[in-house]
Amino acid sequence: MTKPDMTTTAPPKARKIGIVLFKQFETLDVFGPVQMLGRLPDYQLVALSESGASVTSSQGLSAGVHHSFATAPKLDGLLVPGGQGTRREIDNPAMLDFLRLQSEGAAWIASVCTGAALLAKAGILDGKRATTNKIAFDWVAKQSSEVDWLRRARWVVDGRFWTSSGVSAGTDMALALVAHLYDRPTAQETARRAEYVWRDDPDDDPFGIASEKGS
Structure with missing residues (x-):
């Protein structure tokens, strides 16, 4: 008697989160948020680069991708x-x-650190509040005068636009995004499983305070 095939294929996740990669991206900017977003039950992470190459x-660190911009x-x-x-x-059209x-x-749409410069240069953040890495703040802000740049913020949410401060702040923002997409207990459990202490106050930005003082 032939045994029934008990193997099943999990259905594809309904929604896709695109992670934009380029040469000399900041590792933690990507993999901090990926750690928090990667287990969401309804979302699939899709890594992208212009050519589709790693x-x-x-x-x-060399990172592989799933799609080029053209096949995304x-x-x-x-x-x-x-x-x-x-x-x-x-300067890349x-x-x-x-x-x-x-x-x-x-x-x-979310950016970490100086990723906000790309959104700003593309005109995507026009008329929105946003923040970025405080060390590179002035350079990023020069990319668009149409953005309301906030010097003191761990991350900023303006409608569907999420921007975070430098590097590690992206992980905190990603957990806030989990809470937005699901609920706060889900975000807290995600942080707990990573043994990560979530700085969950977007206004708690000691680096921003230092920036305001001109240091």
């Missing part, structure tokens, strides 16, 4: 990291056009 972070699916959420590579990418295209239909 890219190397500022720390020398419609995204429900979009995460844009920072890093030294943003200095080059602000392919990057800016891709961000504009995907942001039109995404339910939310």
Whole structure:
């Protein structure tokens, strides 16, 4: 007697979060949020680069991707990291056009650190409140005078736009995003499983205070 096939294939997750990668992205800008977003039951993480080839972070880590910009699916959420590579990418029409295209239909768009410079240069943050890395704040703010840049904020939410301060702040913002998409207990449990102490107050920004004092 033939035994029934008990194997099952999990259905594809309904929604997709695009992680935009480029040469010299900041590692923690990506993998901090990925740690918190990667177990969401309704979302699939999709890594993207312009050519579809793997890219190397500022720390020398090579990261593979799922799609090129040309083959990317419609995204429900979009995460844009920072890093030294943003200095080059602000002048890359392919990057800016891709961000504009995907942001039109995404339910939310988030940046970490100097990733806000790319959103600002693309015009996506026009008329919105936003923040960024405090060390690079002035450089990022120069990318658009149409943005209300906040010097003191761990992260900022303005409608469907989420922007965080430097590097580690992206992980705190990602947990706030989990709470927004699901609920606070889910975010707290996600942090607990990672043994991570969530700084859950977006106004708790000691680096921003230092920036305001001019240091």
